Every structure is written in C-alpha cells, then in structure tokens.
Amino acid sequence: MTLHVHKYGGTSVGTADKIQNVAQKLIDEKSATGNDLVVVVSAMSGETNRMTELAKKMQVTPSAKQMDVLLSTGEQVTISLLCMALEELDQRAVSYTGSQVKIITDDAHTKARIEDIHTDRIQADLAQGKIVVVAGFQGITAEGAITTLGRGGSDTTAVALAAALKADECRIYTDVDGVYTTDPRVEPKARRLDKITFEEMLEMASLGSKILQIRAVEFAGKYNVPLRVLSTFVEGDGTLITYEDEDMEKALISGIAFNRDEAKVTLAGVPDMPGVASAILKPISNANIEIDMIVQNIAEDKTTDFTFTVHRNDYKNTVQILQSICTELGAEKVIGDDKIVKVSIVGVGMRSHAGIASQMFSALADEGINIQMISTSEIKISVVVDEKYLELAVRTLHESFGLSQE
Amino acid sequence: MTLHVHKYGGTSVGTADKIQNVAQKLIDEKSATGNDLVVVVSAMSGETNRMTELAKKMQVTPSAKQMDVLLSTGEQVTISLLCMALEELDQRAVSYTGSQVKIITDDAHTKARIEDIHTDRIQADLAQGKIVVVAGFQGITAEGAITTLGRGGSDTTAVALAAALKADECRIYTDVDGVYTTDPRVEPKARRLDKITFEEMLEMASLGSKILQIRAVEFAGKYNVPLRVLSTFVEGDGTLITYEDEDMEKALISGIAFNRDEAKVTLAGVPDMPGVASAILKPISNANIEIDMIVQNIAEDKTTDFTFTVHRNDYKNTVQILQSICTELGAEKVIGDDKIVKVSIVGVGMRSHAGIASQMFSALADEGINIQMISTSEIKISVVVDEKYLELAVRTLHESFGLSQE
Secondary structure (H helix, E strand, O other), rough: OEEEEEEEEOOOOOOHHHHHHHHHHHHHHHHHHHOOOEEEEEEOOHHHHHHHHHHHHHHHOOOOHHHHHHHHHHHHHHHHHHHHHHHOOOOOEEEEEEHHEEEEEEEOOOOOOEEEOOHHHHHHHOOOOEEEEEEEEEEEEEOOEEOOOOOOHHHHHHHHHHHOOOOOOOEEEEEOOOOOOOOOOOEEEOEEOEEEEEHHHHHHHHOOOOOOOOHHHHHHHHOOEEEEEOOOOOOOOOEEEEOOOOOEEEOOOOOEEEEOOEEEEEEEEEEOOOOHHHHHHHHHHHOOOOOEEEEOOOOOOOOEEEEEEEHHHHHHHHHHHHHHOOOOOOEEEEEEEEEEEEEEEHHHHHOOOOHHHHHHHHHHHHHOOOOOOOEEEOOEEEEEEEHHHHHHHHHHHHHOOOOOOO | OOEEEEEEOOOOOOOOHHHHHHHHHHHHHHHOOOOOOEEEEEOOOOOOHHHHHHHHHHHOOOOOOHHHHHHHHHHHHHHHHHHHHHHHHHOOOOEEEEEHHOOEEEOOOOOEEEEOOOOOOHHHHHOOOOOEEOOOOOEEEEEOEEEEEOOOHHHHHHHHHHOOOOOOOOOOOOEEOOOOOOOOOOOOOOOOEEEEEEEEHHHHOOOOOOOOOOOHHHHHHHHOEEEEEEEEOOOOOOEEEEEOOOOOOOOOOOOOEOOOHHHHHHEEEEOOOOHHHHHHHHHHEEEEEEEEEEEEOOOOOOOOEEEEEEEEEHHHHHHHHHHHHHHOOOOOOEEEEEOOEEEEEHHHHHHHHOOHHHHHHHHHHHHHOOEEEEEEOOOOOEEEHHHHHHHHHHHHHHHOOOOOOO
C-alpha cells in the first residue's frame, strides 16, 4: 500500500470553504490513487497572530511555556474542522493532537525538536481506511508539557511523520505551485523546476526563497523522504525535492536566490593577529545578533579589514557595538552599508565544473555591476552588490546560466 | 495548609483586562490568606459560540467527538493567558489541560462524566507555592480521546477537583454576588442568603435560578465539598452552600423559585385503566421531549384528566403528538396552555412544619391568584398559575414567608 503524507498550511485552511476544499481534494486523491493518507494541518491563517496579540496584553515577554499551550490550540481547531468536513463527505477520519500521537520533543519551548514519534495508533487507523488528520507544529515532552516547533514547524511535523511512517512521499501544499529558478516577481522568465536536490533546496531556502522550512528539508534529506512542494489551489505536479540521481536535469545551476534583508559592516584597519576575529564577533553574538557572510582578506601592512553581514534590523546595533570595541582592538574605523543585497547561484552541477565563478563575475561585470563581497560553498556562490542592482543582477544571471523559459 | 479551588466562568475571563483582574484577585487572596489556590477557568465568553458556528459550516450535525476536540481549545487558551498574567505579577503558576491533569471521563462525548482525577502533580505544584490553573469543562478518556462535560461543565470540574484534592472550599465566581431568596429583578426586596443547603440549592437551580450547574451541586453534596457562590466583580462573602447545620438560619423557606419556560398540556377524559399513563408519555419521550410536572387526579365517571408540563419550545409538538393518540386511547380531547408559569417555595425548614402549603395557597388566594396545578416534594411546593400573575405571586410569597429585607 502506498502512503502519502500531505501538509496544508494556514492559507490553505484559512476559511471554512478552504477547509472543505482540502477535504474534497483528499477524497478525490484517495479515490483516484487508493493511497493511504495522513494529513498535517496548520492553524487557520490569522489565528496565530490573534493569539500572539492576546499574549502580549498579558505579559511583556510572554512565557515560552505558556505560548506553546496557547498557540497549539490553533492546529487543534483545524484538525477537528477538517475531520468534520471529511465525515460530512462520508469519509471516515480521525484527528490527533501532537500530544495524542505522541510526537515527543525536547523541552525547548517555542522551538522544540522532535525526538520520537509513536506510529502504532496511526497505522491501525490507516489499516481501517481512515484518513488520519494530525495537528502540525506541536508536540509534547516526555513529562507531558505541550511544546511547539516554531513558525513553519508544520512542515517539520509532516516530514518527521513521513519518515516515521516510512511514507512514499511527503507533499507540502502551499500557495505557490513549486520551486522556481528564481522569484518570478523579479524575473518573469523564471521557470518551475520539476526536481531539485535536498542540498540545493537548503541553499535556496536559506537564501530567501521562503517556501519550506529549512529544518523540514534537512529532516527529509536525512531520512531520505521524497518531498514535493505543490499548490493547494492550482493543479500541477509541483517540484520534487529528492537525492541527486541519473535522471536529474543536467543543469549546472538550478536557481538564483537573493536576500534583501542584509546589511554589511566592516571593521577596517584591524591589527592582523590571532584572536582578533573572535574578539570582534563575541560581543555581536552576546547581543544575539546572527551573522551571515564573513569575509576577511589577507593582511597588508600588518592590518586587515574584517567584514560581515547581519540582518538589516540589527544594523544600527551592530555598528554601535563595533564602535565601542574599535579603539580597544586598535582598529582604524567602522564602515557600514545597509543598502546592499546578496545574490547567489545555486546548483549541485557546479561541483564538477570549473569556470562557473568566472562566468558569474563576468556576466555581472558586463552589466557594470560592482561586486562588494564574495563567499562560496560547494554548491553555491554568493555576491553582495548595491541593492539598486538586485533585479538586473538576478535577470542577468538567470539568462547567463540558461534558466529562462523557452 | 488551607486549600481553596476557585472557578471563574466565561464572562469573568471574557477579555484581556478581565483575565488580568482575575490574576490580581488571586494574588491578593493568596497574600491575604496564605491559602493554596487551584483555579478552574472557562473559555472566554463568545469563543464557544464562535467555534460552534464554524463547526456547523463543516457538518450538518457536527460529530460529538470532533466537537470535543474543537471546544476544548477554548479553556486551553484561557489557562495559558491567566498563567501569563500571574507570571507578569511575579506569581509562579502552572497550567493544565484536562488531559494533562488527567481528568479521566467516560466516552459520552459532549456530556462526559468524570470518573477519576489524578492529583499528584497538582499537589507537587502547590507544595512549591505555585498557583495551579486548570482548564474546566474538559477531560480525557482512558483511551486518550478528548471529552467535554457539556455546557457549564467548568463548575463540575471545580467541584470534582475540590473533592479529589480534599479542598477546604470550592468558590464559584460568577456575575452575581450570591444566591438570592428570589430573582431581584422580580422582587426588589430579594435578599442574598448567607447559607443554603445542597438540597435547597438543587431545587432552586432546577427551578430556574441558573447560577450553578445542577451536576456540580450534586457532586458537591455527594462529596461534602463546601461550595461558595460569589461575584468576580463585587466584593462580598457570597452564599455558602453546605449541609444543614445547627447554625443554619431558622427559616422555614429559603427562597422563591420560578420558571417562565413551561407550558401545560392535558389529555382530558382518559379512560381510568392501568397502562394509560405510560401509553401517553411514551410517544412524548420518544420525541425527546422532557416532562417536568405530572398531575393526575382521582377518576370521576371512570375517566380522568392527565396533565403535564413541558418546555414551551416543545408545546406545539406535544399537542400534536397527543392529538394523534387521543382517539386511539379513547380520550375526549387535548387541552393546552403555554401562557403559564411555575412558582415554587423551597426550604428544608418545611419538612418539620405543617401548614406551609396552606399558608402558600391562602396567600395566593388572598391576591385572587388561581392555582392551576400543584406538585410537592419533601422540601418544595410548586404551583402553576397564569403567567400574568408571576410577579404578584413571587412578591406575595416572598412577603408572606418573611424573606423580604428589613
């Protein structure tokens, strides 16, 4: 028997009508394929924000433990309503909260990690022909405390359930119809990919193509769960995220990712000696500021420039911290710019091909785009450029690497 | 250590401000008395109706099992918000859903009965000085299905917890400041009772003084839990519901109850033979119509008149059913009246005093109020009169039995 796990997010179950639409889709799918179906659902869109507002009225910094008790009610509402809709269409269904399944997590409230999933009851329900509806985003500690997995955690629930149940496919239904070579709002010629590897998807996701939660993709990769992203509202096959295989499209580059949320800061004229990098980054890290790219070039005249990027929201705070340690470190000055973007090319194909970097840089140079920072990993190359060049850079690279539609 | 269980209903926790008010009250109480406190809360007012509307959009007759999954989220929201409000005021608190406590019930979804309550975790929390906040209205079956106790079930949760924890008092906070001798909207001289017995409270409650859920009062009586009804919004000692004791006010009558929701129907000229009463009531019962008073007088001319009262909403249906069996039973005709009210005097004092009934009837007769039906129990006497006499009858009896304020 083939088993599929489906996941429907908040916008897919945002109204009574939409929940009924999901119920009908599930029944159609079951009657067309005969597949066993487990469905993971999120809270109805808007509910999480409504509850968060209530919590903020209660407590300046709402207790993480109580936030989990509060927010987990959102998915519980959805599972009951979806089961009702299925039963109204004469489909037997059963609902489970995270605690009922049991989805056992650690006790890191609001960002818990799944440790174990009991599947015996779900398997018994499937054997009886029931559609099993599970609340996403939530679990329970071994001691019985309610936990949540953090925003987007329903994706993780779906993948973890698929892994635990050894499902044949995990389908993430969302409001986009797949993973694109880049954002179609920036490059209208962007093309939906039929397949992408887990590694590429991770780079695309972390670089700002916010379709899937990173942890869900990592989990799927780790347990080799074929993952498919597709639209709740439009028919289509979506994009399959899987391991690299022989059939994989022979493209060098799978997509162009970008991120408009970054700012860069430089501590210039830093003495080139051991321990400097850590002395710079420690106070940043103590202020809970996350760092993305870090670039330090070779020293000239026994000093060097140390540059990194942070989220734009942390820009001012970061500059202040650097100014406070500048003299102490014997550095020259602090320079910064929050009008930058990061543009990246991603593809497992670049591993075995030389010349990808130079093709990227010369394509940008041909358009007069100055590269301010460069950072590379095995399957991606990122550059920081002035934000005014974002659209031009993305379209240029999309064309240069042959990603555009016919 | 003295332990009190408090219960706050939906209107007492209906907004963020009101939840903060409850938190402050609890902290004031704890610091003034040093009592251990367990707090049972309902869903915020309006939430249950909102969710019921959603359910009706999903399923013509929503599944009882799924309704329980849905509705139990209401109290879960309140427990988390109340804990946040307590923590914001530097009071340590812990929240429990019915499933977390565990409040074990049977599997009669939407009207489950409590079978067992585990108290070890709550007792450990109390020993650490925490205020324990429990979701009312809900439980879990031995198999792990979520159940609810039916409307008003939070009172039952509070009393059952008080019994299981051997609490010194169970306080039901509501929007009235106690139990009155009668409804102050009908008789402005109505007086708040300091004490009332469980039995009297049961008669008052079932007769339309809708302050406490009947099952909660029964439970409190059975396990001898002192129960106090008092206002969330006004200071005061409320009314203590307890067993009859020496100190009890020596009143013959504790209160005047009434019910405007009834209608009476009579099957006249019924042959006086065995099995007739059951032949009349069986089709009524089959139509799920509940019967309150039943009166059948001695037969004259081998026929009798059989009269009973039903809820006004069931009046037309009841008359139709009786008409359909009238000929079959050889009865004469069906008569009915839905412009009636029931007025009752309630008091454990009447047990040992003769003449209470005649005092009641003559007080009504002095005002020209005709009595249409009479029914008595050990501690109450009820009469049915024309609804136009309701206020007059209540005020006359209130005065006659010395219940009015000085």
